[in-house]
Amino acid sequence: MEMEEKDQTFISEIKTNKRKSPKITVIGGGTGLPVLLRQLRKRKADVTAIVTVADDGGSSGVIRDYINIVPPGDIRNCMIALSPMESMKKEIFQYRFNSDDKFFAGHAIGNLIIAALTEMKGNNIFEAVRILSDMMQIDGHIYPAAEEPLLLKATFKDGTEVLGESHLAKYRKPIERVTVHSYDETKKPTPAKAVVDAILESDMVVIGPGSLYTSILPNLMIEDIGKAVCETKAEVLYICNIMTQLGETEHFTDADHVRVLHEHLGKNFIDTVIVNTESVPDEYLNQQKNEEYLYQVKYDFNGLREQGCHVISSEFIQLKDSGVYHDGAKVIDEVYTLLSSTNQRMQ
Structure with missing residues (x-):
């Protein structure tokens, strides 16, 4: 009888710990992903970040071209978001050389460290990230979406095509579809088993926020x-961007974002969408550096519901550094509320 009571206590503790540490897999890239990861670390979630490897611009693009490794920039930012290291160490890891430092111009120290470790480990990016994650005391997992750099190809609605993520926005034409390709034309892009397992074993899969065509797809x-x-039993949550993007999602509603995702995978796979309904101040519209943002994404509740999505709408804006961002704490509050309601439905 005493042994049975111990077994029941142990089982109860497992269930309690599971509730405290839900398995959450976040898929994306760019500046939106670290915002969520920082908040998930504070909540002590069991986090896996799956990061795009199609970035070919800036320091990441230069390194991938010279050393033929996956672009390290998004991985670096995710590591900083999930690491409890003191701020000075993080600043060193994030430091970017000045433009007048000819040889190192524009390179972040963290990118160079990731590249060096990858080369040391026989071009094994997964092993490099694992070692660096241990060094940075990261509680979670960061996986590149593939073990090799990939090439993004966009086909526009007029039938023309462009290669390279960094070139896509320059054309200012409606996009029909994007695909990714290995630089070795005989190979098909393939993720590591750990990437697929993380998605299938999660309590929730979070997609976004991030550039629709260049960070998420x-x-x-x-x-x-x-x-x-598409097959996971986890709740699939999409966090829609607050602002449209030049050459990618101009004039898009939140329902348009979801429609593009569904069309690309051939299935309505998104269960819930988080959308912002707070108005962006006029002075933040079309005033961003490099014109990356244009206007606020329009809210289309009926369009979202027609695609079978549960909608969470509220005020999620955080204004900082002359930019418009998601308030990470508010978003993660909604994530945990959704997780709780999902668990109750499944019991």
């Missing part, structure tokens, strides 16, 4: 990742 267009997202 490059992950989902890897066949095995897209298939896993």
Whole structure:
């Protein structure tokens, strides 16, 4: 009898710990992903970040071209978000050389460290990230979407095509579809087994926020990742961008974002959408550096519901550094509320 009571106590503790540490897999890239990861670390979630490897601009692009490794920039930012290291160490890792430092101009120290470790480990990016994660005391997992750099190809609605993530926005034409390709034309882009397992074993899969065509879809267009997202029993949550983006989502509503995702995977796979309904101040409209943002994404509740999505709408704006961002704490509050309601429905 005493042994049975101990077994029941142990089982109860497992269930309690599971409730305290839900398995959450976040898929994306760019500046939106670290915002969520920082908040999830504070909540002590069991986090896995799956990061795009199609970035070919800036320091990451230069390194991937010279050393033929996956672009390290998004991985670096995710590591900083999930690491409890003191701020000075993080600043060193994030430090970017000045433009007048000819040889190192524009490179972040963290990018160079990731590249060096990858080379040391026989071009094994997963092993490099694992070692660096241990060094940075990261409690969670950071996985590149594939073990090799990938090339993004966009096909516009007029039938023309462009290669390279960094070139896409320059054309200012409506996009029909994006795909990703290995530089070795005989190979198909393939994720590591750990990437697929993380998606299938999660309590929730979070997609976004991030550039629709250049941060989110490059992950989902890897066949095995897209298939896993469609097949997982986890709640699939999409966090829609607050602002449209030049050359990508001009004039888009939140429903348009979801429609593009569904069309690319051939299935309505998104269960819930988080959308912002707070107005962006006029002085933040069309005033961003490099014109990356244009206007606020329009709210289309009926369009979202027609695609079978549960909608969470509220005020999620955080204004800082002359930019418009998601308030990470508010978003994660909604994530945990959704997790709680999902668990109750499944019991």
